Amino acid sequence: MKIKLGAKNCLYPMPTTLIDANVDGKPNYITMAHVGIIGVGAISLSMNQIHYTNAGIKENKTFSVNIPSDKMVRETDYCGLVSGKKVNKADLFENFYGQLETAPMIKGCPINMECKLIQTVDFQNYDVFIGEIVETYCDEQFMTDGIVDLSKVQPILFVMNDKSYWRIGERIAKAWNIGKGFKSD
Amino acid sequence: MKIKLGAKNCLYPMPTTLIDANVDGKPNYITMAHVGIIGVGAISLSMNQIHYTNAGIKENKTFSVNIPSDKMVRETDYCGLVSGKKVNKADLFENFYGQLETAPMIKGCPINMECKLIQTVDFQNYDVFIGEIVETYCDEQFMTDGIVDLSKVQPILFVMNDKSYWRIGERIAKAWNIGKGFKSD
Numbered sequence: 084m085k086i087k088l089g090a091k092n093c094l095y096p097m098p099t100t101l102i103d104a105n106v107d108g109k110p111n112y113i114t115m116a117h118v119g120i121i122g123v124g125a126i127s128l129s130m131n132q133i134h135y136t137n138a139g140i141k142e143n144k145t146f147s148v149n150i151p152s153d154k155m156v157r158e159t160d161y162c163g164l165v166s167g168k169k170v171n172k173a174d175l176f177e178n179f180y181g182q183l184e185t186a187p188m189i190k191g192c193p194i195n196m197e198c199k200l201i202q203t204v205d206f207q208n209y210d211v212f213i214g215e216i217v218e219t220y221c222d223e224q225f226m227t228d229g230i231v232d233l234s235k236v237q238p239i240l241f242v243m244n245d246k247s248y249w250r251i252g253e254r255i256a257k258a259w260n261i262g263k264g265f266k267s268d
Numbered sequence: 269m270k271i272k273l274g275a276k277n278c279l280y281p282m283p284t285t286l287i288d289a290n291v292d293g294k295p296n297y298i299t300m301a302h303v304g305i306i307g308v309g310a311i312s313l314s315m316n317q318i319h320y321t322n323a324g325i326k327e328n329k330t331f332s333v334n335i336p337s338d339k340m341v342r343e344t345d346y347c348g349l350v351s352g353k354k355v356n357k358a359d360l361f362e363n364f365y366g367q368l369e370t371a372p373m374i375k376g377c378p379i380n381m382e383c384k385l386i387q388t389v390d391f392q393n394y395d396v397f398i399g400e401i402v403e404t405y406c407d408e409q410f411m412t413d414g415i416v417d418l419s420k421v422q423p424i425l426f427v428m429n430d431k432s433y434w435r436i437g438e439r440i441a442k443a444w445n446i447g448k449g450f451k452s453d
Contacts, residue, residue, distance in 0.1 A: 084407065085407055086408055087404070088404040089403065089404065090404065091416075092308060092311070092404075093381060093406070093416055094283055094335075094381070095283065095418065096425070096436060097305060098279055098282070100279070116305075117306075118279060119304010119312050120277060120302040121396055122302075122393075125277075148279065150279075158450055159447065160450075161447030164444060164447050170451075194278045195270070196277070204389055206387065209306070209307050211306055213391070218272055219272070219274065219277075219278055220272060221271055221278070222269065230429050231273070231278055233427055238280075239440065240425075242418055244418065247441065247443055248441050248443055248446070249418065249437060249439050249440060250436075250437030250440055251281060252434060253435055254434050255341055255432070258431045258433055259345065261341055262342050262343065262345025262348070262349050263349065265342050265343055266346065266355075
């Protein structure tokens with residue numbers, strides 16, 4: 084039997100990311116799972132306008148999306164608990180820079196996506212930043228045969244339903260493949 | 269060592285959804301994982317303008333986001349392989365309707381989110397539809413203590429890196445909690 088839950092967002096799990104952006108000239112990190120894929124090569128961040136990071140993204144028009152591994156779950160959660168307005172988080176991680184020069188990236192995260200802000204959508208009290216990925220970095224040990232391997236990355240999946248972080252499980256099937264001939268069965 | 273992968277989207281896994289919308293007066297389904305969370309109560313769909321479903325969403329200004337379970341992986345993949353332009357998919361699933369009246373929902377999916385189109389963002393050759401969730405439905409057997417339990421739902425996670433579907437694993441930790449006191453360690 085279907086139960087009505089009210090207007091409840093159940094689009095989970097979502098990948099937990101650390102957004103890294105320069106604010107007042109130094110890196111600041113914010114934990115974000117209310118993200119999305121726009122087109123094929125762009126990412127949306129839905130950031131409440133109260134956050135410290137927004138001004139830095141608007142100023143530099145650059146940011147990075149970093150995928151932490153499960154080993155980083157404590158520091159990842161920490162970055163969502165404390166605001167850059169009150170705590171200087173700059174030294175929490177070692178950073179590196181790429182072609183955009185103003186988008187710091189977290190060296191300790193397995194995957195880093197360097198993004199250029201290309202569009203900002205006003206949505207209620209959120210800045211929805213759309214960033215085009217200009218370069219992606221991955222440490223060699225998280226890849227298999229030249230492909231990013233999430234069983235090695237062990238990303239942190241966010242689920243709002245139970246306010247928890249979850250692991251990824253195993254592969255089920257190939258996409259654009261397992262459904263072939265479904266109708267003829 | 270960091271390896272440059274080019275401008276590669278690695279924001280995965282994403283939840284695999286079945287978008288259900290009336291097109292020419294009958295339900296049509298499209299598999300979508302390039303989705304996102306906007307604000308707290310809204311979902312973005314980044315739909316290439318070539319798709320059959322777009323016209324139906326524009327016409328009715330309603331759609332539903334359905335979360336299939338791993339048992340539905342074949343039919344879910346199938347809906348991404350064949351276009352409603354060529355194949356009438358209406359009878360593939362049993363549908364029900366809610367308060368919006370024009371947003372069909374797939375009864376067999378554990379979770380259904382009934383959405384009202386509130387904004388459309390033009391992005392390259394994509395219609396980015398932003399839908400506000402007006403009601404969410406979940407079958408009782410996929411809940412624990414009144415909360416949606418993804419270990420029961422067994423959603424299908426999409427990973428573009430290896431073009432595969434993955435399972436969810438187990439809970440790691442509580443969010444807004446495990447990071448408390450991180451700095452003082």
